[in-house]
Amino acid sequence: MITSNELRLALRRGPVLPDALVRLLVRRRWDELKPVGIEPDNYGTAAVLNPSGGLPPEAVASVALGGAHGEVAVVQRFAAMPRRYADLGLVEATLPSSRMVAALTGAVQLLSSVPWAAQATAALVRSIHVLKTDGAAYDVSYSDPDVPFSIFVGVHLEPVPRESLRMAEGVLHEAMHLLLSLVEDVVPLVASSGDLIHSPWQGRPRPAQGI
Numbered sequence: 001m002i003t004s005n006e007l008r009l010a011l012r013r014g015p016v017l018p019d020a021l022v023r024l025l026v027r028r029r030w031d032e033l034k035p036v037g038i039e040p041d042n043y044g045t046a047a048v049l050n051p052s053g054g055l056p057p058e059a060v061a062s063v064a065l066g067g068a069h070g071e072v073a074v075v076q077r078f079a080a081m082p083r084r085y086a087d088l089g090l091v092e093a094t095l096p097s098s099r100m101v102a103a104l105t106g107a108v109q110l111l112s113s114v115p116w117a118a119q120a121t122a123a124l125v126r127s128i129h130v131l132k133t134d135g136a137a138y139d140v141s142y143s144d145p146d147v148p149f150s151i152f153v154g155v156h157l158e159p160v161p162r163e164s165l166r167m168a169e170g171v172l173h174e175a176m177h178l179l180l181s182l183v184e185d186v187v188p189l190v191a192s193s194g195d196l197i198h199s200p201w202q203g204r205p206r207p208a209q210g211i
Helices: 004-013 019-036 045-049 097-111 115-124 163-184
Strands: 058-066 071-077 127-131 150-154 196-199 204-207
Touching (some): 071 097
Antiparallel strands (some): 058 071, 196 204
């Protein structure tokens, strides 16, 4: 079990948390999910949002993330986009599974050149939702602090310039948001989480914690 003092010390040392601490934070969250029947083998975004039941997302593909334990992320599609995401304008892409896997695999292969980033992403990401983009010049990604091991990333209809780099940035960016949420479960990072700051992307005030 990780203590707040251990985590504070590691954060002061920076610039990244040791892999062992990342694993402890991940394990802590899995332990919290276990009483409601959610484990790595049956994890899904919909199950976290509604542990009592409901339509599960459809698994449309899987992506090998590597990592110390050969982790795999499942690419999922909702039966119907939850209101909390639809209200943000997020739309799931309807793409062939081969296109999704090709784009995500390119990103994972690029991340593998940075061992810590690859290991952290593999530990943190279990479910990926592929989002529709507004064109080749725009990338989109999202994560939900209430859903600990899911990320949303945009995949373009056709390959775009420097796609692997752009996809790797989106995957890593959202994985790090997940990690920050796990850290905040132990050590608050924002003194006043109720303060609102304008979000250019969402076009509305958002809590400072989310920004």
